[in-house]
Amino acid sequence: MEDIRVRIAPSPSGNLHVGTARTALFNYLFAKKHGGKFVLRIEDTDAERTSQEYIDNIFDSLKALGLNWDEGPDVGGEYGPYTQSERFDIYPKYVQELLDKGFAYECYCTPEELEAEKEEAAKNKKAYVYSKKCENLTEEEKAKLRAEGRKPAIRFSVEKAQKAFHESPIVHFDDLVKGNLHQDTSLIGDFVIMKSNGSPTYNFAVVIDDMLMKISHIIRGEDHISNTFKQILIYEALGAEVPKFGHLGMILAPDRSKLSKRHGATAVSEFVEKGYLTDALINFVALLGWAPSDGVEIKPVDEIAADFRIGEVSSSNSIFEYDKLNWMNSQYIKMLDIEDLKEKLKPFLKDYDLSSLTDEQYTKMVEITREPLTLLSDITNDAKYFFGKDVEIDPQVQADVLDTEVSQDVLKTFLEQAKDWEWTEENLHEKLEAFRGFYKEKGIKPKVTMWAIRAAVTGRTRGADMVGSLEVIGKDTTLYRVQKAIK
């Protein structure tokens, strides 16, 4: 069997989009599953919208997601260069080949002429198909047009290619995920493969690049289905082997429109900034269109790869809902090694003086606050009361909890007793339990007793484990805060 080679070819006109990340993932999974190569090619043809910053973002995001490529701009490879702008001089040769074979011709039409044709088609409710008026220009006519200063674009002759390689104008191909797909090529129209300024168009450049890079399977979004027929014809006209194609459904926003900025984060890097773990993100995105055979949804990419079958990928679009992503992120946070978690949480604790805690205390803090985290960024609010001498008291808590007679009594008693306590986890646990018992006998629920203390020390009624919290906050600060809460 031929060598399996797949690729992801992002255009650096923005940060790596989750949709692109999913396409990259499926290509990666396919390569891993079949022992093939995963190639990264940067399609930076559109100089206007391209920037180095975006290229770096794409590299970094892909790496963060664990989608490492075997060949690419940075690591090189046998079939480079892998940056499209560096491949400009290789396209003319193939344009010439097509011209020589009669599968392409020069077109001198002006934008105005083309526009008129389109309007005419729209008026007649017909699909717009280029008139081919330049297809049979004589050398004299071309020379005349050139003398006027016109520069030709090169068009691909769809009909000639179709007739040379297909009996019917209806061209078919067997899609890896969607099955048999077809298109009436007479509706395509002779498209431009090289612009009058000499640069290749997308449909032409991808074919040349994929052909030269020996890409065997092209897995991409279904927005490319209509391009596929054009590309197949080009491969054939060039006498090249046509790769296998697989088209994935798109990822849509909850309102079923294209996932864009107004729906929140779209770039992988934005998700990371928001506190998502790349492992959770990639796992979540894998589940959009693919289901594990054993029903276990949380699993690392290498296990997904072993279970992956491109033919089982759903051919319909899927909606990107945060609920499940959030749940998955919380699950991944729970699975994180404590030292790893401590590091990953730091960016979200940058506003606090972490040096005020010993490593032991920081570890303890993370241990007792990690449980409810959905996003790493939740720690910013959840850990607030572990820092500083004073604590911010929620007004509602002040009124509902601290201002009550019972609470005031609890606090006074606590202050009295606690000043003699030894501030260790074990002792705190014991003393607090006795303390609750003491009030319970007086008819005060343990919950109420603890609320008073929690409110005074943390300013809230909910939060991390009390014993651990008091331990990390320390005796001095605890007593100070309780004292301040007493009227």
Next chain:
RNA sequence: GCCCCCAUCGUCUAGAGGCCUAGGACACUUCCCUUUCACGGAGGCGACAGCGAUUCGAAUUCGCUUGGGGGUACCA
């Protein structure tokens, strides 16, 4: 307008003619656990878009309708 793709709970999906009174996950919800919140555990709610056809039998096959998405560039 024209062309193409898609269609199972709110969402992601399992299901490839009888195993389906349609299974799982998230969300929602009830209860349990509990010093709070949470975590966790046990339940509940909840779908085959509609209509025809094929068949002894259809979520599964076919057609139409409807709905959604994509494409229609000298953008990628």
